[in-house]
Amino acid sequence: MALAQDGSIQTTDPRTGAPLAVVPDHDAAGVARAVARARDAFPTWSALTFKERSRHLKAVRDRLLDRAEELVDVICAETGKQRAEAVTTELMAICETIDWYAKHGEGALRTQQVAAGTMAHKKAWLRYEPVGVVGVISPWNYPFTLSMTPVLTALFAGCTVVLKPSEVTPTVGLAVGELFAGGPWGDIVQVVTGGGATGEALVRSGVDKVCFTGSVRTGKRVMAAAADSLTPVLLELGGKDPMVVCADADVERAAKGAVWGAFQNSGQTCMSVERVYVERAVYDEFVERVVAATSAIRQDDGGGDIGSMTFEPQLDVVERHLADAVAKGAKVLTGGARLDRPGLWFGPTVLVDVDHTMDIMRDETFGPVLPIMAVDSVDEAVKLANDSVYGLNSSVWTRDEELGISVANRLQSGNVCINDCIVSYAVTGLPFGGVKESGIGRVHGVAGLREFCNSKSVLGQRVGTPRELWWFPVPAGLDALGIRTMRLRFGSSVATRLKGLRRR
């Protein structure tokens, strides 16, 4: 990927380094035009019933299914990922998301009656209204899923969208746009390709909400830019997901899970297993099994287990973290270097003798590296797991369900898996997002849909009265009446409530 002077972006195939496509690098005026078109489409789209919107979005899913092979080609060419990965984590994940919202979205957005408390003569309700035009900014690691998820959720909520895909994977972004193009609702999704400046222009364009998925560093810039106009932001940011392996764990399963969690998508998943804490009693066996399973990984752009990495600067981060760790005493047990072939290939790497003075245990590596650390107790593992600015996903591995739940409750992260990793994201009903610097807000589930709505609280009259008691002129004795009413309604003892019945 290179940003050219003439307002275009050249992308490359990371599997070979060959040039792939040239797409426009939109400036602020281009972004403004896209936002205007999305705004024009908003009144009619938001006026549809939920069922009508669902029908249209299910037709989009059919289009996706018709073009599945072609979409997998586009995704793999720009990211270097394996075809099976593209099918499951990109296409199937999105079919699932559409399915869940089509089934459960209407209920989540239904107007809710709310008890009016002391004002029993009134009625209160809560309405969910679409925020308007949503700006979606997406990253390169799951360019289809992480564009489609916010786009679709915003559309289900009744919003229209302007999508700014990553400059590393713009063709996937354009393919997303094509799924929605044409017909009476052809303008509900606009796509603007470009780099960081295009993203910033979108944040500053007057959209009603920004949904950003990417790094913590950029997320902070997005939030700062959005602050000028108080545009609300949903931030899905990076992680440094810890895995806690207890002494009673099924070590074979835990080791296989760690290897998959660290190396699928070449470690370029915000919820990759980025560090492992293993109780000393099973440490040697765990490490041995992890090394054996890692050495067996087939790294191939055909039918292997993992593909290439996607973005050259990310390989630089991997190499920098490894060099820092090795300089501070870490030992590489397998991998540790680029493969001797064109493209962005890095061997899956297992590292031991690591500690928290090393970048590899503290900063997001986002590559195929698995550092493993021995601990003396579960308490120590939890303490180290929580010793991080991140808090996206985490996992605990044990045969004792009670222990698993208690560790899960103590881990500081927005999501936790017990005896598995990463896959909680695949359950669309579970809201997904981070705590600490891993983000603000949630995608998926009821919470995810409501992120794209303003809630409107409405208070109406149940019983019509000529005036309210507290209006002017304030009636004499209203203070005493107020105290009696409070005692009667809120007193938790019979004595206090009885006092509320007495005039003095």
Ligand code: NAD
């Ligand atoms: P990035 O932050 O470099 O870029 C993300 C997007 O932001 C791109 O489209 C980019 O063009 C745009 N951008 C850059 N500067 C901008 C600015 N000033 N204003 C607005 N937009 C701007 O991230 P990346 O390298 O594409 O993706 C990898 C990161 O994303 C990792 O940190 C990963 O953990 C994170 N991520 C998080 C989740 C999640 O759901 N929490 C999912 C996937 C990836």
